[in-house]
Amino acid sequence: MGLIGRLPKQHSMLEFLSAARQRFEEAKRAAIAGDRLVGVYLSGYAAEMLLKVAYFRLVGKEPSDLIAVKEMNEAKAKANTLFGIGWKENLHDLSRWAELLIEERKFRNVPYRPAFRRRLNVQVDSLRKNWREDLRYRVNRPRQDEVTKVVEVVNWLFANLADL
DSSP states (O other): OHHHHHSOSSEEHHHHHHHHHHHHHHHHHHHHTTOHHHHHHHHHHHHHHHHHHHHHHHTTOOTTSEEOHHHHHHHHHHHHHTTOOOOOSOTTOHHHHHHHHHHHHHHTTOOOOHHHHHHHHHHHHHHHTTOOGGGGGSOOOOOHHHHHHHHHHHHHHHHTGGGO
């Protein structure tokens, strides 16, 4: 059957959160072992999953509810039609997920405190400067300070997940 055959077709928020923790632990171990690109790459995916968990929790999904590409595309469409975000990129766009979170909270009358909103934007912007899903196609070697920054951002997202 192989690994791919054992994977579920859809994911729940619990699975996203569990996978985010697992990828982040793997990222930190890889970075310590000297595989800095692996550390950055997996950390970025952990951050992406955390932003998605925060969004779907905000819109009322239960932890065990399934989340598939369909639901993520619906979130992207909502970002564009209701909030005018102009999300043209794929579903890995961290800035758009953060922007969608901010707008959705305003729409639901539970906006972030201004200082928290600014901090979220700074963190995601910092991550965006060091991670994209197509990083795997590039020949590169992240500097240690870049790895450290990415790890700090993901630590912040985990620490603040309840408030996202």
